[in-house]
Amino acid sequence: MACDTMNQEITVQQFVFRIGAIKMKKYTTAVATALMAAVLGSTAFAVNTAPALKDIDNYWGKTAIQYFYDKHYVSGFNGEFRPNDEVTREGVAAILNNVIGDSQAAGQHLFTDVRGRWSEHAVNAMVDKQIMRGYSDNTFRPEQKITREEFAVLAYNYMNYKGLGAQESAVPYKDEAQISSWAKKAVDTLAAAGYMKGTDNLFQPKAYVTRGEAVNVLYRILTGGQQTVTDQRAVETLVFADVTKAYGSVKRFSQDGIMYWQGNKLYLGAKTKADRDKLAEIIRTDTALPVDTVYVRQSTYSYTEYKNLTAEAEKVYKQSEGADGFVKTDVDYLNEKVVLTVHSVSPETQQHLNEALGNALRIIIQ
Structure with a gap:
């Protein structure tokens, strides 16, 4: 600002300034609390009070991890949380089922690789609720790691299960073409809310989700981003x-x-x-x-220069198109551009804008 x-x-x-900050209504705490269930490995729960974790002091998402740990949603490994370890499918099912607190018997889904495992009940429950599903060969692949796009779909499915309204808004990642079509809506929804973001304008949909990343995504959903x-x-x-x-x-x-x-x-x-x-x-x-x-x-421009450039872009547009026209300005720091979002722009106005800002301007018509 x-x-x-x-x-x-x-x-x-x-x-x-915060790149791509898109405001949307906050989910209630009660609803968001259940969404905390979504991720982590097989050692999902801590029954007794656990000792302090010794490997998260310098981790960027320490607050979220500590909150999960204190609530016994996750446990450690010999006093370590291992935030950079990847999560598994059965671990996700177990934590989600635990937070939902549904003790009713789940239907029996004949997954050949789940029957008799510690996670069987949780897996069946998540499939019953249509939050997760198995593969066409009647397997669930419980120990398989979860990609970022798969995790986005999981969180989105949970929102649907709870009847949550979610605002969808496309986020222009540079690797958008790599996001599977079946995951695109979920990725856009979570990104628009600011709950699951990319780095350097990349979403990295095929990368695996780590324990630390997963906890922080779900913690943002729980707190509405406040923490x-x-x-x-x-x-x-x-x-x-x-x-x-x-x-x-x-x-x-x-x-x-x-x-x-x-x-x-x-x-x-x-x-x-x-x-x-x-x-x-x-x-x-x-x-x-x-x-x-x-x-x-x-950097090519400073804070002061970006401030002046955005003001100039809006001024030139309104002088040419009229003061009542829709116009929104933003800054794309990664590509060092002032972004002018409008409903329409005439060739004359575009010429005026190019003369005033040159290569520092990008116009989006929506």
């Missing part, structure tokens, strides 16, 4: 202290750099090489920051 005046000190919340924002702001607070060390003030940084989230990564862009190198070194040596969370890169 742009601040009202550059003469005032800029706060973290005013300065940080995720809190986690991000905690990182931002640390980063702004580093920015002040490098630039002397946030205001000076705003005249040379930008800061934005993409997925769970925070990017700092800086135009001036000397300042960029200094900032990168400070970030690199800041041990309080989560590992692999903050990156410094070169």
Whole structure:
């Protein structure tokens, strides 16, 4: 969000832009709580109070993992959570069934590779509820890992089971062509809500979902994104202290750099090489920051310049098309473009916009 005046000190919340933030109505806590059930491996439950986890202190999604652990939705392995391990199909079924709390006997689905396994009841229950299903060869493949697009469908199916309304809005990932047609609606819905995002504008649909990623996606659904924002702001607070060390003030940084989230990564862009190198070194040596969370890169435009460019784009469009016309401005930091979304644009207006912003502008007609 742009601040009202550059003469005032800029706060973290005013300065940080969030790519692809699409607002939608929040699911109720009661409904979202059940959605926490969706993922993790076979060691799904902790019956007794478990010891503290020793491998999540520097993990970017620690808050979500700790919450799951405290609620006994997940357990550890000899005091470790192993957030980078992949989840399995039977593990997902077990946790989902546990959170739903449905003790009724499930129908018997003759999956040849599930009969007699510890997960049999949970698997049958999830199939009965049409949240999960088996394969055409009468197998469930319980130990098979889950891809990101499969996980998106699982979460989406659960929403349908609970009768949740979900707003669908396409997210233009660079690898969109790799997303299977049967998963596209689910991916778009979860991405639009901000619950499941990509990195560097890639969704990576065939990549496996890890324990840490799965917990954080479901935690966002549970909290409506509130705690995720809190986690991000905690990182931002640390980063702004580093920015002040490098630039002397946030205001000076705003005249040379930008800061934005993409997925769970925070990017700092800086135009001036000397300042960029200094900032990168400070970030690199800041041990309080989560590992692999903050990156410094070169930027063509600064926060101040993006603010002026977006204002100019809207001004030129309204002067040419009329003040009542629909217009929305945004910034694509990855591709360094001001994005102007309109219902229509005349050739004359497009020429005026190109003259005013040149290659810094991208127009979307919807």
